[in-house]
Amino acid sequence: MNRFYPPSGLRESNPTKAEGLLAGLHLDLPLLTGLILLCLYGLIVLYSASGQDSGHIERQAIRLALAFTVMIVVAQIPPAQLNRWSPRLYVVSLLLLATVLVIGHVGKGAQRWLDLGFFRFQPAELAKLAVPMMITWFLAEKTLPPTPRRLAIAGVMILAPVLMIAKQPDLGTALLVASAGIFALFLAGLSWRFMGGMIVTAVPAGWVLWEWGMREYQRNRVLTFLDPERDPLGSGYHIIQSEIAIGSGGLYGKGWLNGTQSHLEFLPERTTDFIFAVLSEEFGLTGVLILLSLYLFVILRGLYIATQAQDTFNRLLGGTLTLVFFVYLLVNTGMVSGLLPVVGVPLPLVSYGGTSLVTIMAGFGVLMSIHTHRKLLPT
């Protein structure tokens, strides 16, 4: 049955004593190791990026602890339970998104969170989990690949929360939620012809929107979004500075705490969206290679877990969550290195800030649950 052979490092080895404990906690050692290494690496970079501010490190460490706790808790929930919760979770997140929109509308400003008194909750973060869960729940109900009718329904299920999030406006999160839905469809066996067709229809639709649906200033924003260099006073400046930071890092970097771009404040958003540039400047291509290897390991391990899962829901959900994690990485590094337009997406597990951290770790909790709740089959 096992037709996907991952590199040997990703394969299960014989259980040891420690692994027995981890298995009892429903944790997956390789994945856990990868995640911990990434987070530690992130803290080292953050210390430099924040201007050696131990306060930043403390706060981030607390957030990481919280996020890992969430991961462990989620890992205890059997996947069958998650499957049952999916529709309810989806409906709740839609309602919360609508609430945020209404409150934002009344308050006459952009609003993304609900104030729960003790903390601010962003429904869009819940949607990042609820949407892939709902789509995989829906697709796994019937035989794959999905029929065109079911495909259309799934499309609406994805579009509704995405549009609401885009309206907040939070383009980065909307993109992540949309990609979650699309990956679920892709993994479910969406036909290549259909995917080609979507791309072909998107082009004239975009043109119509451009010609008749937009005002001059909106077009300008889109143009700047696609090509920041045409706006050297705004985001173009950020990209230019970020490229200088990365490029001047060279093979081995300027050394930890020695990045001039970040410490002389030429680099914007050093601790958050642009932290990858700080890493590249101080640790060079070597540091980047280490970081990307860690990410690659985590992603491949995630995909491997998905292939080992025992039913369609688990497989699709595991694969989707892993690929969304990859989108985080791709959009952030692509933006910082000037390959992709500027979208506010953090470097996962490394950027300072806690909102998306918890969601990402909850996602890994799901992966661990999928992997550790398997029923043993005779081989």
Added chain:
Amino acid sequence: MAYITLKDYLRESRLFQNRALIAAVLVVLTLAALLTRLVVLQVINHQHYTTLSQDNRVKVLPLPPTRGLIHDRNGLILAQNLPTFSLEVIPERVENLDQTLRELGAIVEIADSDHKRFEQLRRQRRRFDSIPIRVRLDAEEVARLSANRHRFPGVEIEAKLLRHYPLEDKTAHVVGYVGRINEQELQTIDASSYSGTTHIGKTGVEKSYEEVLHGKVGLQQVEVNALGRIIRVLHSEPPEPGQNLQLSLDAGLQQAAITAFGEENGAAVAIDPRNGAILALISNPGFDPNLFVEGISAKDYDMLQQSGSKPLFNRAIRGQYPPGSTLKPFIGLAGLETGTMTANQKNYCPGFFQLPGNSHKYRDWRKGGHGGVNLEEAITQSCDVYFYALAHQMGIDKLQKFLARFGFGRVTGVDIAGERAGLLPSREWKKRTRRQSWYPGETLIMGIGQGYFLATPLQLAHATATLAARGVEHQPRVVQNISGAYQPDTAVNVGMTKTLQQSSVNNWIKVIESMTQVIEGQRGTARSLKNDDYRIAGKTGTAQVFTVKQDEEYDEEKVDKKMRDHALFIAFAPVEDPRIAVAVIVENGGHGGSIAAPIAKRIMDYHLLGR
């Protein structure tokens, strides 16, 4: 069955493994592409970026464009940019901010409001941006500060251009004013083309021509030293200054009209019927727009807001008034054009009008009535009963349709921001807004310009101009020319022009003749305007502010000034070849002929005779 399920299960599993493999390959390929990009940056172009980073004392600064000037038709400046000096602080470069501010306060006066604004701006600004602590320094203050400058690192005296309106309240309601860009405006403007620009048009022409006036931002790449001081300019793209506007407005006429208003509240609009150019637009009283440029103080603003004469309210384009009898020429024209009656047909006016089967008496302003009157006599004497009957005969639908042609009930599209549409009621409108059907009595009072019907002074002037031009309608325009240093060709600004549908031009001539009799006739309501220099066609109007009860009499002496009728007058001149059309409204001014007409005369005199 079980076999098929198992087979599907296997197929699904295989499908997924397939897709997962493809995904894994894509992940690796994408990461390889990213890595390639990083190799390009970090290995191939490493030297280039190292140089850049070593020299990275380069900052990009925006060079805000100079805002375009606004002139009147004779070239008189209405809005200009005056250099002013302000004292600015970069908090990050100041060691002890409180102490510095205290010491600066000993050299120049820094008020509490200055401190408040400073704190507010400080929270909004990016790091290393300079923040004004004092604006509009005078020459002596600049001198004192310059002498002490060495004591204050991180403190600069900045010279910048500030918008100034030399005619102050005379043109405030046309030109409008600029103010600091606020949060809401930030949402709609292109942030980078406004980087460096602090002000934006808030009202009037300043707002409606914002794009033209603003210009194009330039930028400067500068080298700065460790302290942030500019050492040299590496590259600069100069800004393109905003274009200048020449208005059709005549500042002298504007002044003359305001003088004619005296202490009265009201509005006047004068339009050239040949092209729709606005010659004067007054809302009295005005206000000093210069107060708003650097942020008006709470005290000044409260004073303007709470003043009973509402100086901030632009009555000329936003005030909506019942036009009263000034609507009668249009109703008369409607009667002729729709064939409801002929000009010579006489109607008997006993002093009141009753709808068949209804005892309610719709009264004429003259108690005894006007006797038998034809259209000309009805307009000249402003007979109400004649128009009750005419409106009743025509019906609301025809009436509404005809008045809509003159632009009532919708914005004229004038190029001054903030115009309102007035109200031209119809059956459909009443059903929609009040959920009631239209009553015949409402048609009657609309015949004398009362009831739901509302028009702005601009709409009245516009309709009068269209009447004067015998049905040629020009969209009103206050900006005549747009020109700029970078665009030597003067662009002439014209609005839409169209000719109204007419059944006979004689009908128009008849109505205009009748309006001439308002001034020249024995029983005309504006006989005082008769003069030897030019002939005027006009119509007086009185708009009720409150309703007199049935069988009760309105006594001007007894009512409170605020409850007194509005006085209106519309006119154009010379009758033969009209060059100016005017609408005047004096709030609570009483009768149109005695107070509004002389103001209109003054405006026409100034324009036609130059005095």
